[in-house]
Amino acid sequence: MRRLNPSLVVGAVIVGLIVLTALVSFVWTPYDATLVDPAIRLAKPSWSHWLGTDKFGRDVLSQLMVGSRTTLFVGLVAVGVAAVIGVPVGILAAMSRRWASEVIMRSNDLLLAFPALLLAIMFGAVFGASTLTAMVAIGIATVPSFARVIRSGALQVMRTEYVLAARAAGRTPFPIALRHVLPNVTSLITVQASVSFAIAVLAEAALSFLGYGTPPPTPSWGRMLQESQEFLFSAPRLAVFPGVAIAIAVLGFNLLGDGLRDRFDPKLEDRR
Amino acid sequence: MPEPVIRVVDVTRDYPRPRTSLLKPAPTVHALRGVSLEVQAGERFGIVGESGCGKSTLLRIIAALDRATSGQVVVEGTDITRLPERRLKFLRENLQLVFQDPMSSLDPRMRVRDIIAEPLVVQGHPASGERVRELLDAVGLSPDAGDRYPHQFSGGQRQRISIARALAPRPRILIADEPVSALDVSVRAQVLNLISDLVDELNLTLVFVSHDLSIIKHVCDRVAVMNAGEIVETGPTGQVYATPTHPYTRRLVSAIPTLPRALAGATTSDLLRGAPE
Numbered sequence: 001m002r003r004l005n006p007s008l009v010v011g012a013v014i015v016g017l018i019v020l021t022a023l024v025s026f027v028w029t030p031y032d033a034t035l036v037d038p039a040i041r042l043a044k045p046s047w048s049h050w051l052g053t054d055k056f057g058r059d060v061l062s063q064l065m066v067g068s069r070t071t072l073f074v075g076l077v078a079v080g081v082a083a084v085i086g087v088p089v090g091i092l093a094a095m096s097r098r099w100a101s102e103v104i105m106r107s108n109d110l111l112l113a114f115p116a117l118l119l120a121i122m123f124g125a126v127f128g129a130s131t132l133t134a135m136v137a138i139g140i141a142t143v144p145s146f147a148r149v150i151r152s153g154a155l156q157v158m159r160t161e162y163v164l165a166a167r168a169a170g171r172t173p174f175p176i177a178l179r180h181v182l183p184n185v186t187s188l189i190t191v192q193a194s195v196s197f198a199i200a201v202l203a204e205a206a207l208s209f210l211g212y213g214t215p216p217p218t219p220s221w222g223r224m225l226q227e228s229q230e231f232l233f234s235a236p237r238l239a240v241f242p243g244v245a246i247a248i249a250v251l252g253f254n255l256l257g258d259g260l261r262d263r264f265d266p267k268l269e270d271r272r
Numbered sequence: 273m274p275e276p277v278i279r280v281v282d283v284t285r286d287y288p289r290p291r292t293s294l295l296k297p298a299p300t301v302h303a304l305r306g307v308s309l310e311v312q313a314g315e316r317f318g319i320v321g322e323s324g325c326g327k328s329t330l331l332r333i334i335a336a337l338d339r340a341t342s343g344q345v346v347v348e349g350t351d352i353t354r355l356p357e358r359r360l361k362f363l364r365e366n367l368q369l370v371f372q373d374p375m376s377s378l379d380p381r382m383r384v385r386d387i388i389a390e391p392l393v394v395q396g397h398p399a400s401g402e403r404v405r406e407l408l409d410a411v412g413l414s415p416d417a418g419d420r421y422p423h424q425f426s427g428g429q430r431q432r433i434s435i436a437r438a439l440a441p442r443p444r445i446l447i448a449d450e451p452v453s454a455l456d457v458s459v460r461a462q463v464l465n466l467i468s469d470l471v472d473e474l475n476l477t478l479v480f481v482s483h484d485l486s487i488i489k490h491v492c493d494r495v496a497v498m499n500a501g502e503i504v505e506t507g508p509t510g511q512v513y514a515t516p517t518h519p520y521t522r523r524l525v526s527a528i529p530t531l532p533r534a535l536a537g538a539t540t541s542d543l544l545r546g547a548p549e
Binding site for chain 2: 160161162164165166167168169170171172175180181183184
């Protein structure tokens with residue numbers, strides 16, 4: 001039995017809590033997250049409103065809870081898009097001839113050099129600002145890092161003798177990719193997914209902050225930050241709560257990614 | 273003389289190295305420089321040479337896992353040198369390999385029974401559990417070994433699994449690439465005897481590669497000595513061992529440690545210098 005490493009445990013706990021919060025928010029929040037109540041604008045934290053209310057009198061805790069749904073949803077779709085495109089591209093690059101592999105990887109580098117946020121803003125400008133365009137744009141911008149990591153893992157697998165044995169048995173490239181390469185890079189995919197998830201969460205917050213992400217009234221941590229701007233001096237807590245939420249979420253997914261990487265290290269895993 | 277099972281004629285293999293300069297052409301490595309050999313049906317043919325001399329490259333070319341730069345490879349009367357993969361079905365069914373590294377030769381994510389059944393599945397045979405159990409039994413593993421994963425086995429057991437996989441499609445030619453080099457000395461003899469017995473029992477042609485002449489002597493009838501991509505001497509194993517003619521073979525033979533010599537106080541460097549008997 002291998003020992004669990006602390007970053008894996010802490011990361012998993014944080015991510016678990018966020019997921020739990022999001023699930024709970026479907027059935028229960030202290031108040032309706034979008035309920036406007038001018039009578040209690042900018043209320044301080046109290047027993048009835050634990051984290052206070054914002055400029056429209058909406059309950060901050062409820063907004064944070066519902067906002068975690070947006071965060072997770074954005075991360076899931078963005079990472080999903082990145083993995084669905086990036087993994088096959090990486091495996092293809094690893095298995096194709098040298099010149100084809102060069103073409104794939106150089107175009108990959110080209111996309112890698114393109115800033116994710118800029119791409120997302122362009123998407124927003126062209127297709128209209130929405131959670132979906134933000135997610136797809138972040139996903140596409142994450143494809144190159146996926147492809148790069150998966151390619152290097154797949155190259156290692158292609159050099160093993162079990163792939164040679166499969167070829168000697170008459171397996172053709174596509175089944176080899178499916179039966180041998182893909183199962184042996186799943187650990188890399190998991191690690192890359194959790195790290196990309198953190199990046200996606202941050203990117204969504206940044207986009208919402210800039211007004212290119214989730215449009216109102218759907219609560220989003222990034223937009224909560226943006227709306228708190230004008231009260232930075234009078235009510236800094238409005239910026240602190242979503243800011244801390246974003247920081248903890250990013251930390252959680254990064255820790256989880258690091259922990260998984262240690263646990264799945266191909267050298268430890270395959271050379272046991 | 274009957275048509276040999278494997279005929280290799282003047283095969284060369286060059287590997288391009290990464291360019292070191294924009295102006296000069298990429299340097300090449302000559303892994304094989306005109307290798308010719310013939311293996312007769314039912315023969316146990318050994319190839320011996322130090323690591324990096326091109327033994328594995330030669331095997332891969334014979335198994336059509338790599339392509340020769342020039343020359344010709346004929347297996348069971350068919351020239352496979354330029355044959356496309358889809359026409360190599362007969363080779364995939366009749367020629368199987370056992371590899372050197374028991375850690376990397378089995379997919380860590382597959383159960384042993386799926387590993388052994390892989391050639392059967394690929395070649396469209398009914399992959400019955402019966403056949404897998406039969407193979408496990410033939411290589412001396414218990415029937416429940418099929419449910420486990422490769423990392424749950426020792427190096428020697430893993431080589432047995434490799435052998436079972438190689439025998440699954442009932443090949444006529446078995447190619448073994450240093451099958452015992454990575455094993456403890458204590459299990460080497462067991463695995464060697466297993467290969468030896470199975471080759472007899474199933475009437476296989478064996479091509480056995482090793483860097484260790486004493487292992488080749490134990491298993492093979494005939495041996496080819498390779499050095500720097502060339503075959504320098506071929507002959508019956510006993511003869512090559514007893515009266516080596518090429519200087520490289522002589523050095524190889526004199527490098528075999530023996531108990532009397534060790535007791536006489538010979539050191540490794542003496543052996544390498546080809547110390548007098």
